[in-house]
Amino acid sequence: MKIFNTLTRQKEDFKPIEPGKIRMYVCGPTVYNYIHLGNARSAIAFDTIRRYFEFKGYQVTYVSNFTDVDDRMIQEARREKITVPQLADRFITAFLKDTAALNIEPASLHPRATHEIDAIIAFIQVLIAKGAAYEADGDVYFRTRSFPNYGQLSGQNIEALENGASEHVDPVEQARKEDPLDFALWKARKRSDEIAWPSPWSLGRPGWHIECSVMSTKYLGDTIDIHGGGEDLEFPHHENEIAQSEAKTGKTFVHYWMHNGFVTVGPEAQKMSKSLHNFVTVHDLLKSVEPQTLRFFMASVQYRRPINYSLNNLKQATIILDRFQQAFQTAQFRLTKDGQSVVSPELKEMIDRTEKQFVSAMDDDFNVQNALSAIYDLLPVMNQHLTEKTVDLAQVKRFCQDLSSWLRVFGVTLKQETTALKENDDHVQKLLAARKKARQEKDWDRSDELREQLERLGVHVQDTPQGMRWTRD
Ligand SMILES: [Zn+2]
Incomplete structure (x- = not known):
């Protein structure tokens, strides 16, 4: 299996630290609002990756944090006249609800920065003791130049960084730093009404970068297999995480760095940004879009x-998803009808080939497009086979199982044909039975009338050589 490692900028053979197990950390959202499509993209990308590892039999420990204190959280809470933890609780609940709707598995652990203050302080103390950080007027800064490999992940050299470092910086912070390249690990509070925790340096709060180093090493160990996040986190966030973690432990922090691409919106493919007012939240979108389709x-x-x-x-995605769903239900229907089974070596060979193609596409840095095309190409063959008088029931069964487990990797749960009707549908069951009887008696007018009645209830009836088949919206 190959994974593109941002650190080396090439696809590398994937070797986990411990055979059969994967430890991965994915940077989570700052919980001051509903998640937007960019957050959802990252969560979906890494959930899909996690699901594929699980499909391959790996045991995955997946940690993803909530940044529940930062300048935006403080500003937003102040604006709404609530506390920072109240704001965080509200949007963590919303995050869990939105991600559940998108069928994103909850992480093995969702640590929150403000619940890890002691661990963060202890981590910073080690960095100070090692000379990698220093205190200045209640703040603590990382001594960037003390870390020789700084810039390695984002492929930048220290001189180029130096030139850009003095832009967009708070003048108070700037005056406290030994070097413009240094970044904050601990920030003394600026106002007496600001949320703060006691520390050896000041009443204050942790910087953003340090929380991920602390939570990743605390819950997954000094060295982990995979660290993921959006490509906008590559610099400075992940660069700083490497510097902090490796300066503390003296070990490699992460073996494979993975970054997901961004989301553009609309026919002109605009990048989402505050100034364009085109941040689409999942919360709003799910009012009009079916969650499984979006997922x-x-x-x-x-x-x-x-x-x-x-x-x-x-819409394109909806069409493809519908085809998978229809093929699955047709195959399921055929399985409920007993009949003579014939062996079809051709069909077996085609499913064998699709299984191989799916795995080799996904093994190639999660090439989901090729994996989906392979499955898609199997559909006409299967659909053709399902119209035959006799089918290979063993292969049809295998197709249903394979299709379910392939699509589960994409977070799709295929609907079972037989679970579409609910228990309290006596009325529908009676109509279906009446229609079956009408057809046996060749009373076509009555049969058509019953079909229309069922249609009005959202039940679609179809007559096939194997008998009557129904589906529901
Ligand atoms: Zn992070």
């Missing part, structure tokens, strides 16, 4: 590529 659409683009969110692209 499938976002999972069907390889994680490193940009996603263009538009109604047209969403």
